[in-house]
Amino acid sequence: MKWMEITIHSTQEAVEPISAILHDEGASGVVIEDPAELSKERENVYGEIYSLNPADYPKEGVLIKAYLPANNLFQQALHVIKNKINTLREYDIDIGHNIINVNEVHEEEWANAWKKYYHPVKISEKITIVPTWEEYEPISDDEIMIELDPGMAFGTGTHPTTVLCIQALEKVVKQEDHVIDVGTGSGVLSIASAKLGAGHVDAYDLDEVSVNSALMNVKLNKVDEIVTVKQNNLLDNVVGQVDIIVANILAEIILLFIDAAANNLKKGGLFITSGIIKNKKDIVLEEIKKAGFDIIETKQLDDWVVIVGRFV
Known part of the structure; x- marks a missing residue:
């Protein structure tokens, strides 16, 4: 079978919204080629550093790659993708060069090639993300493994925003906490919450494909x-108060439901939000404070920020 490889030269800020656009138009996964990965300091435990070839990365900006079937619907999908990406400017998202190239490839060329970028990664004190095709043995008794197949849905669990959310969850989730995960994607934050001891987790996503993928990952990790x-x-039509709400969504979307988050949290409940590029941190902080939250932590990883607020 033949496939069309779409390569978009953009920015780190635009990675998540463009990935979501590609996912909506039928891409089952994306490959991110960010030159920042070449210089990032990390533990040399799994060997992943040696699989990074500088020739695969742009000198500036980020390459986002996705694959769609080479059929008579492709040109229509490509047109929609281009229009949606251009629309991101209306939300003050920097899309950079926005150069889009298309290349025809055979299935065997792409189906497994992207896996070289994805290996077991320890992203917090306890949690390690493990791709389903990799064999991995925990190196400590209290290590928590989350198995994911990133080909199923947007979200590998290793993006800085996800790492920040999981690190925050690891600090605050208590036994039997009730957690809501808004915009669950692959379900990784819900799975992490459950494995950290939450008594119940509600995982919400508007996209039907994400819902189905999260369901599969939840079952895979035996937390169903x-x-x-x-x-x-x-949080539309969500009734009742919970202990923690976590949301790894774009800043523009977070701003839409901060008041709803306050309504759905118990007094003293926590609101953990990421997906926030650093130049939009102050805007989100201001609105969270207005809604009645005390800020108990902000943390930055690369160009991304997590905010943890306590509802008072």
Whole structure:
């Protein structure tokens, strides 16, 4: 079978929204080629550093690659993708060069090639993300493994925003906490919450493909008795108060439901948000404070920020 490889030269800020656009138009996964990976300091435990070839990366900006079937619907999908990416400017998202190239490839050329970028990664004190095709043995008794297949849905679990959210969850989740994961994607934050001891997790996503993928990952990690995955728009029609709400979504979307998050949290409950590029940190902080939250932590990784607020 033939496939069309779409390569978009953009910015780190635009990685998540463009990836979501590609996912919406039928891409089952994306490859991110960010030159920052070449100089990033990390533990030399799994050997992943040696698989990074500088020739695969642009000198500036970020390359985002996705694959769609080479059929009579491709040109229409490409047109929609281009229009949606251009629309991101309306949300003050820097899309950089926005150069889009298309190349025809055979299935055997791409189906497994992207896997060289994805290896077991320890992203917090306890949690290690492990791709389903890799064999991995925990190196400590309290290590928590989360198995993911990033080909199923947007979200490998290793993006800085996800890492920041999981590190925050690891600090605050208590036994039997009730957690809501808004915009669950691959389900990784819900799975992490459950494995950290939460008593119940509600995972919401508007996209049906993400819902199905999260369900598969939840079952794969054997936390389906704790995590309930549902199709829902943000916190619309959600009744009751919970202990923690976590959301790894773009800053523009976070701003839409901060008040709803306050309504759905118990007094003293925590709101953990990431997906926030650093130049939009102050805007989100201001609105979270206005909604009645005390800021108990902000942390930055690369150009991304997580904010943890306590509802008072």
